[in-house]
Amino acid sequence: MxxxxxxxxxxxxxxxxxxxxxxxxxxxxxxxxxxxxxxxxxxxxxxxxxxxxxxxxxxxxxxxxxxxxxxxxxxxxxxxxxxxxxxxxxxxxxxxxxxxxxxxxxxxxxxxxxxxTSHPLDCPICDKGGECPLQNLTMAYGPGMSRFIFDDKMRLDKHVPLGELIFLDRERCIQCARCTRFCEEIVGDDVLAFHERGRRLQIVTISEPPFDTKFSGNTTDICPVGALTTADFRFAARPWELTEVATICPHCPVGCNLNASTRQDRESGGKVIIKRIMPRQNEQINEIWICDKGRFGHHHSRAEGRLERPMIRQDGQWVETDWQTAYALIADKLKQYSSRVGFLAGPSLSNEDLWEMRRLAGLTGQDTRMGVWPAIVTGGDLIAEVGVGVGTRLQDLGPESAILVIASDFEEEAPIWWLQVKQAADRGAKIIVANGRPTKLDRYAHAVIHYAYGDAPAVLNSFTAHAISKKRTADKTFLQSRVDGYSDVQSGLKKVRTDYPEAADALLGAENLIIFAGGEGLALEQQRELMQAAANLLIITGHVGRPNNGLIAVWPGANVQGAVDMGFSPEATVDMLANPPAMWMIARANPVGEDMYAAQVIPNAEFVVISTQFMTPTAELADIVLPSMSFAEREGTFTNGLRRVQRFYTAQSPVGEAIPDWKIFAQIAELLGGGRPHVSAAAVMQDITRSVPQYAGLSYPKLAYVEDQFPDVGGDDLYYGGTAYNNYGGLGIQWPTTAENAEARLSVRPVTITTLDRVEGLLAVPVQLLYDCDPLFAPSRMMHQRISSPYVELNSQDAAQLGIADQDRIMLSVGDHQIKARARVNGKAPVGVVLLPLQLLESPPPTAPAVCVVQKVEE
Structure with missing residues (x-):
């Protein structure tokens, strides 16, 4: 205490x-x-x-x-x-x-x-009216009458776009500097500043493009007046008209807590829709911050093109049908292909969806062919063994802590984790960044390691070898009483060089050590080696089984951790692409539009069923398309990258006849003898708690538990620390790892480094972007300016040898597959490497590194 x-x-x-x-x-x-x-x-x-x-x-x-x-x-x-x-x-x-x-x-x-004296009386039309600290504090502490002379009023610009997402009313600004300090202190982006002096002091954007940060929306939350407003909520509703609903961001593994502000809306025909997204305080997860993708990406849920009714392909044409007909046909096909069915789960399925999909797979006898998409990061069993301890809070990490981020462009893949790691560096934590290319986190790192793509596991082996050679391991009692395989790892590392002593000393000298492991530049087999090497290092140095120590996977989606917990695996996905099933059951995934190998395999299937919100490239070649609800239209749970199970609630009215995915699978399972479907997601969770050991004892009421948080930022708006809302939806529950059981034995295993076979050509490395063409994001129109046009990145040295200039149109050939895009020639791509953004290119790239040939093409 x-x-x-x-x-x-x-x-x-x-x-x-x-x-x-x-x-x-x-x-x-x-x-x-x-x-x-x-x-x-x-x-x-x-x-x-x-x-x-x-x-x-x-x-x-x-x-x-x-x-x-x-x-x-x-x-x-x-x-x-x-x-x-x-x-x-x-x-x-x-x-x-x-x-x-x-x-x-x-x-x-x-x-x-x-x-x-300098503030306009805009309260009746101001978006902050009704939740404005200046309004409230004036009532509580202000003068009873005004001595303001109207002729002396300052007149400044009132509708200034600081970018496409945020508007500034310069007359309302009270010069508190919260917005500029947030960008400087919290984010580290030099994008806002004060201009002029005295009463003419005003906020300006100093970046190009304007207000160029991934966290701009947070400035509207912390603004204590109506000076900063978001483009989607400006003049859209009054705060007292809104109902606040707790939800969870569906985009990345952080699992940010959100409040959906909802209202019946005339433009939607009287249906309840989301008018804005606000952060919900959870000091265990996102504190009070969210990224702009989480704040503005929800507009996809009401975008044009949402599927409203089941459709069946007949004679090459789509025909709308009813649910019962679709269920019956799918059940018949599952019986027909019972031994040749593959199940593929997308990253935004809830735990309840995944459980009912698993149950359906079990009824067909194919519970070993359950893949998760995308198959980029693996090692769920290692997370269950040595994941970060219960009670881990990234904001607690300081001078006594070290953080290793490897094979991940953090700001693009998990923005709030990036923010928290950056702040940990500000507090004195030692940050080690290891990747095949420079990333933004490098500027805050104690040490930066740029390895050749594919060598990430070797970097961790080097750290472990350094720990053993310098006798900086855990005590012998721990190694002898709780660790299996230590001698094998020790002997296997005798000839490994310790190439990074400064970084190794920083990691080994820390009281707390957390490793974030991603999948950039790694085939799935290599990524497994990286996860094992990370687990070895943590176990051998004793950084397991306690808060603020352990391993975190940078999963490529909101609930890949939950998918792994429910029995799905990336390895099963790779196996299904190598040995394709005759029938595919796909849920909330778009493999054909995202991966060149899937685009070659899935079209050859005999029968494809997909549940989705939009007509994606995968849905276009399916035989049955089922409309599923968005995250905003149903309730359920996600498990974030720190293994915290969190509940989200129904925020808005459904679109058409769309239903939750868990109900789709349950109805089909009933036709296969799986019993009567549950009536609610809460009942499905009860099934999960009886069958999945990590989830034993959980329930919806327990997940809704809240407690006082310090500092109390979400409380009374007289204080208004950052969001007007307390967390009433629940703080979630983090399930414990094996290492936290003092009686459990842990295993370390030698890591054999798998190298990529290189032939003539460049190495194409897929990379993730925050703003991409994901069907659950790209339909949000107001974010279109943030989504780049298709491009690939080349090193200037490679470009010069190939006669390619910046913005030239080029073609990449990976085997027989061709990708055309504009070239970006800069210093980010290493020599010999071409960086391919995932979910951005017109033709899908490989989701794992591959050798390619690059050439310039005529316009």
Missing amino acids: AETVTIYIDGQEYRVPKGANLVDAAKLHGIKIPVFCYHPKMDAVGMCRMCLVELGNVVINRETGKPNLDAQGQPEIRWLPKLQTACTQTVSEGLVVTTLSEKVREGREAILEFLL
């Missing part, structure tokens, strides 16, 4: 955490000190002066060590002569605070009067 001190606020005694900010400490006990510029996630600057209080200290007698007493027998207090800003004060023993005196009242009233 944190050390506490005694302070006195308005004559009452309180125990608070030592060193806490005074504003936060007071709020812990329900005492509101009003603020505008202060934010608990950023450094205090004391700019707005709204938090003025009187401060003093109890006078202690040096001889007795006890307080001096005045004539009335009360402790003597030495007061500071002037009002002080509470946000710049940390609490210490004996601190005395007065927040209710006449002097404080007059000071706050004066500050508000100064602010209002």
Whole structure:
């Protein structure tokens, strides 16, 4: 438990955490000190002066060590002569605070009067009206009448686009600098700044393209007035009209907690739709931040092109049908192809969807042919053994911690993890970044390793060899009593060179060590080697079985961890592409549009069934297409990359006849003798808890459990630390790993490095982008400017040898498969490597590295 001190606020005694900010400490006990510029996630600057209080200290007698007493027998207090800003004060023993005196009242009233002389009375039309701290604080602490002279009003631009997503009203800005400080301190993107001076001081964007950051929407949350608004919510609804629904971001493995602000809408025919997405505080996951993809990507759920009814292909044409007819036909085909069926699960299926799909696979006898898409990262069994300990919080990592990020472009694949690792570096944690190319995280790294693509497992072997040779392993008792296979690994690493001593020393000298392992530049077999090498390093050095230590997979989707937990595997996907089934059952995945090998294999299947929201390239060649609900239209659970099972709720009305995927599989299973379908996702979760050991004891009510969080950012909007909403949807539950059982034995295994067969040509390496053409993102129109036109990246040296200039049109040949795109010639791609963005190119690239031939083509 944190050390506490005694302070006195308005004559009452309180125990608070030592060193806490005074504003936060007071709020812990329900005492509101009003603020505008202060934010608990950023450094205090004391700019707005709204938090003025009187401060003093109890006078202690040096001889007795006890307080001096005045004539009335009360402790003597030495007061500071002037009002002080509470946000710049940390609490210490004996601190005395007065927040209710006449002097404080007059000071706050004066500050508000100064602010209002430059602030327009836009409240009736302002998007912040109804949840505006300036509005509320003026009512609580402001003057009863105005001395404002209308002719002296400052007139500034009111509808300034800072980019395509955020608008600025310069008249409303109170110069608190929250937005500029967020971009500078939290994100590290130099994109906003102050311009001019005095009353003409105003926010400007200083990047090209404007407001060029992946986290721009957070500035609208932390803005304490209506100066910054999002393009999708501007003039769209009033806060008191909205119903808040807890949900989970469906895009990446972070599992950010969101609030969907919903309302019946005239434009949607009276249906309930999402009007905006706001962050929901969860200090275990995303704190209070979300990326712009999570904030604005939800518009795909109401986009044109959503499938509304089941369709069957007849004589080469799509014919709409009813659900029962579709179910009956699928059941007949499953019986016909019972021994030749493959099941492929997409990354955004809920745990309930995955369980019912697994149950259906079991009824056909094909529960070993259950693949997860995309097959980029594996090692779920290793995560279950040595994943990060229960209670891990990335924001707790500081000078005593080290973080290794390997084979992942973090900002593109898991933006909030990138943000938290960057902040850990700011707090003194040692960040080691290892990849085949430069990434943005390099600038915050203690050490950067650029290896040849395919050599990632060798880098970790080198770290482990360094630990063994320098005798910096866990103690012998641990290795002997709990670890199997240590001697085999030790002997296998005797000849391994320790090539990165600085990085190795940083990792091995840390009290806490977390490894994030991705799949960039690795075939699936190599990625498995990387995960095993990471597990070896963590076990041998003793960084397992406790919070803030262990392994995290950078899964390529929101619920790949859940898919692995439910029995699906990337290896099964690779096997099905190599040995194709006659019939494919595909759910919320688009393999034909994303991978060249799948585009060659799946069209040759005898029968294809897909559940999807849009008519994707995979759906276009299917025999039956089933409309499924989006994440916003149903309830369920996701398991994020830290193994935290989280619940999401129904936010908006369904589109057409779409239903949840779990219900589709359950209805088909009933026709195969699988019993009567469950009536709710909660009932499916009960089945999961009885059959999946990690989920034993979970339930929807338990997942909805919430507790007080510190700092309390999502509470009262008089404080307004970042979001107007508490977490009422649940904080989720993180299931424990094997290593956390003190009696369990752990296994390390020698890692044999698999090298890529290289012939003449360049190595094509697929890379992930945050803004891509994923069917669950690209239909969001307002994000179209963020999605790049198709391109591939080449090193300038390779481009010069091939006679290719920047923006030339080129063709890549991988075997017989051809990909055409514009060339980007820069220093990011290593020599001999071509970087291929996934889900962006007109023709699907390979999802694993492959040798290619590149040539320039005529326009």
